[in-house]
Amino acid sequence: MKKSSVVFALCVLAIVPMVLLTVSIRENKAEQQAMNAVPPIKPGETRSSEWGKYYPRQYDTYMQTKKSDEITDVLKHDPALIVMWAGYPFSKDYNKPRGHYYALEDNINTLRTGAPVDNKTGPLPTACWTCKSPDVPRLIKRDGEMEFFTGKWAKYGDEVVNTIGCGDCHDSTTMKLTLTRDYLKRGLDAEGSLKTADITHQDMRSLVCAQCHAEYYFKKTEWEDKGEKKTAMVVTYPWNKGMSAENMEEYYDSYGFSDWTHPLSKTPMLKAQHPDYETFVTGVHSRNGLSCADCHMPYVQEGGVKFTSHKVGSPLDNIANTCLNCHQGTEKEFRATVERKLARKEELAKMATDILAKAHLEAAKAWSLGATEEEMKPVLQDIRHGQWRWDYAVAGHGAFFHAPEETLRVLAGAINKGQDARVKLRVVLAKHNAADFVAPDFSTKEKAQALVGMDFAKLVEEKKTFLNTLKQEWFKKSEAKGLYDPASRKDMVLKTSYN
């Protein structure tokens, strides 16, 4: 080949990729612009695959929350919890969280939601759907908030059928982040340090999560529907006095609220529900202005397009795009740091559960020997406050990392209150000639279930009947109504702690 031909060939070889690159940049620009434009998605659309037609990258990453599918049975890991939650649904079934893809499925399958036989049977209220689906804001809009929070869980079985999706965090007519749950706005205004009127865009990148990842209770609310008296169980954030464990405890104590009465110790109990947002704001990352999305939904670059990863999961799956955006160090070091924080929390949490479970059993013994209300009252107050603190510290699964100091401080308080109860119990037991009473063994799931008198096999059998009958009808009916998005459950496999 002549020299000039070689030069020509080399030039062509160099130009072709450049032309291709220019075309692709132009295409990427077009895609980036399309991503910022507002597509014709129906207002209040609850089917995420409909949104996915316009935003394939966000949709694809969102669907990858499916990969976090492991069931970890927490009750098996720590059977003391069965004793601590006796008489409350959590004692039946409690797993670690999985991906958002499974949120609705897990709510339906857990033994906690029981085995309704029709749309009127319980045991739980409609409020249990609240943080599982974009169908919830749709129903609140359609039926009104009071009607939504009235009745049993099964009432909306054929209406709440799409798992957490685009409509939970975005307004389809503007694509802006939006708050779809009014109880959060009421909570913020009652607490007062961040009024809803002052919310910034960076705040929104955490607040969309705080719609679900926060402590709540069901506030019994009487209301009138065209002359008929009804009672709603309204999801409410107990933030009026502040967000710390002590602030919320004071709020609950101020009007004698309890979630249930413990059948063994007879304690009026409080149940904490994942105060992720409340603990997060006490930590160093929040104080430096970070939002949940900064770590759980990092920006990623794909073929020249920069977008938000919607694979909400462990930031440790993507250390390069999360921690290493701000920190120096290796992936290995970051993993080790997080593990060390977890191990410290586990150590104190284990002490607390052992102490609190024993306190319940020792209190039961004291009652059986004829202890009086007066003798037991201070004991029960300590158990209530101790277990509340433990639950507040551990129910938010990420708190050990988000706010390690606060988590360990609250756990120390739980251990202290639990031991206070047990010191007082020793005196009561001694008075009733049982100074050397030793609480029975609760070291396995089966032993703990026997101690609290749970017929586990029956619970499972009833649940399985429900799964094979009413659950199936719900999806068929909702599909006929055009509400249900089959893509949202594609390849769903039944995974539970009991099957």
Ligand code: HEC
């Ligand atoms: C509509 C309610 C809702 C919203 C909004 C929500 N979550 Fe969740 N989240 C849940 C529920 C429910 C689960 C548990 C799902 C399960 O275990 O089936 C969960 C699970 C998780 C998990 C565990 C995932 C895993 O793979 O283990 C993380 C992390 C998480 N959420 C973070 C966030 C962040 C960050 C935001 C905001 C960007 C957010 N969530 C918004 C309800 C919500």
Ligand code: HEC
């Ligand atoms: C748990 C809340 C949550 C859910 C569910 C959610 N998003 Fe987002 N989305 C966010 C956050 C946070 C951002 C970052 C917004 C920002 O900082 O401007 C975002 C950003 C976006 C953007 C802007 C471009 C980008 O990538 O930053 C688009 C488009 C988008 N989401 C589409 C979707 C679609 C489509 C779905 C459903 C498949 C969805 N989102 C589900 C929270 C959510």
Ligand code: HEC
């Ligand atoms: C500085 C980074 C960072 C920020 C900001 C952050 N998280 Fe996390 N989060 C983590 C890490 C790290 C873990 C532990 C992950 C693990 O153990 O795999 C975690 C764990 C979690 C978990 C438990 C997941 C599980 O499967 O057990 C939830 C839920 C969660 N975070 C929600 C949130 C919410 C809600 C916010 C905002 C209020 C938030 N996170 C802010 C880094 C962060």
Ligand code: HEC
């Ligand atoms: C957007 C920036 C940013 C990201 C992302 C980020 N951090 Fe940080 N981190 C900070 C800042 C700022 C501080 C406070 C530094 C100080 O006060 O000296 C901090 C402090 C820390 C500390 C010391 C305080 C403590 O809690 O012990 C650790 C450990 C840490 N980060 C781990 C992580 C890990 C793990 C991740 C990823 C999951 C992460 N960070 C993600 C900005 C970030």
